[in-house]
Amino acid sequence: MSMGFFVSDYAQASDTLDRLRSDGDGIILVANGVYHATIKEGGNASALLDKAGELYALGEDIRTRGIDESKVDSRVKVVDYPGLVDVVFEKFDKIVWL
Numbered sequence: 001m002s003m004g005f006f007v008s009d010y011a012q013a014s015d016t017l018d019r020l021r022s023d024g025d026g027i028i029l030v031a032n033g034v035y036h037a038t039i040k041e042g043g044n045a046s047a048l049l050d051k052a053g054e055l056y057a058l059g060e061d062i063r064t065r066g067i068d069e070s071k072v073d074s075r076v077k078v079v080d081y082p083g084l085v086d087v088v089f090e091k092f093d094k095i096v097w098l
Contacts, residue, residue, distance in 0.1 A: 006098065008031040024053070028056045029057040034067070037062070057077070058080075
């Protein structure tokens with residue numbers, strides 16, 4: 001069973017993901033969670049990006065925060081609202097909001 005994890009805050013959710021995740025899981029970054037896709041901590045990408053094979057970020061939330069989409073980590077796919085709906089319904093069996 002694949003799960004999609006919505007991450008809506010920049011606070012680390014790594015410990016929860018470590019307990020819940022399995023193969024085929026993905027992370028969907030929304031609201032302040034999109035900072036994980038762009039902010040470098042000590043020159044390194046957010047550790048959260050190493051927690052899942054599929055990574056998505058909501059483009060509207062990236063732009064709302066004044067972030068240039070070219071600064072998004074190459075592992076993260078930027079999606080719009082219709083794309084987000086497709087991801088939720090087509091990629092994952094269950095959704096968890098962290």
